[in-house]
Amino acid sequence: MDSSPDLAAIQKSYERPIEQRVQEAVDGLLSEGRKPSFYQVAHRAKVARSTLYRNAALRACVSEARARRSDELMAIAKPPGYTGDLWQIECLQADLSALQREYDRLEGQLELQWAMAERSATIYGVCLCEAAA
Secondary structure: OOOOOOHHHHHHHHHOOHHHHHHHHHHHHHHOOOOOOHHHHHHHHOOOHHHHHHOHHHHHHHHHHHHHHHHHHHHHHOOOOOOHHHHHHHHHHHHHHHHHHHHHHHHHHHHHHHHHHHHHHHHHHHHHHHHHO
């Protein structure tokens, strides 16, 4: 039982232009109902993510698909009776709350790092003084 990939199929996939492979990857992810990420598209198209970021046309292809999928999800998720502005405000408030929690978490980590740095400087100073005595 040979579990190695079909080399002819892999070689054939590289013969298609990058633009075509990227578009097929984006279309495949959208058809599965998924929001395409640069990682997923690069993996499916067998290109480096940096290629997607550096090439303006490829970056635009992925970004437009991501925006289109986000708009579709927003339209589906919007409860009846909500106006567009009210729905956007609530989404932005939820995003702001999540960012505030992340900020608080990171601020706590930073304070801990500062305290550890000050403590190690104090310990180093005490060790120097004891060595001199």
